[in-house]
Amino acid sequence: MSAWIDQIFEADQATTHGVVRRAVADVEKYASRAELLDEVRRRGFHLVETGGQLVILCHQGALQVHC
Numbered sequence: 001m002s003a004w005i006d007q008i009f010e011a012d013q014a015t016t017h018g019v020v021r022r023a024v025a026d027v028e029k030y031a032s033r034a035e036l037l038d039e040v041r042r043r044g045f046h047l048v049e050t051g052g053q054l055v056i057l058c059h060q061g062a063l064q065v066h067c
Contacts, residue, residue, distance in 0.1 A: 001035060001038075001039060002030065002031040002035060004030040004031050005031050005035055005036055005039055008020055008022065008036075008056070009039065009043070009058075013058065014056070014058045015058075016058075017058050017059040018058055019055060019056065019057055019058065020055075020056045020058060021053050021054065021055045021056070022036075022053070022054050022056075023052060023053060023054075024049065024052050024053065024054055025052070027054055033054075036054065040056055043058075043060075044060035045057060045058050045059065045060065046059075046063045
């Protein structure tokens with residue numbers, strides 16, 4: 001795993017079950033989408049892509065999408 005991806009999951013938001021967001025372009029520039037997805041899955045978190053952003057929901061609870 002890249003140091004850049006490590007930094008994402010070391011952020012306060014990630015360690016306190018918050019939300020982390022990164023631009024798709026940044027993920028593809030500094031790491032890879034596949035690497036990020038692998039780490040999200042390994043942690044049991046959720047990832048949503050919207051408007052050129054990857055939004056990581058840093059918890060393992062159930063996910064419901066409304067509207």
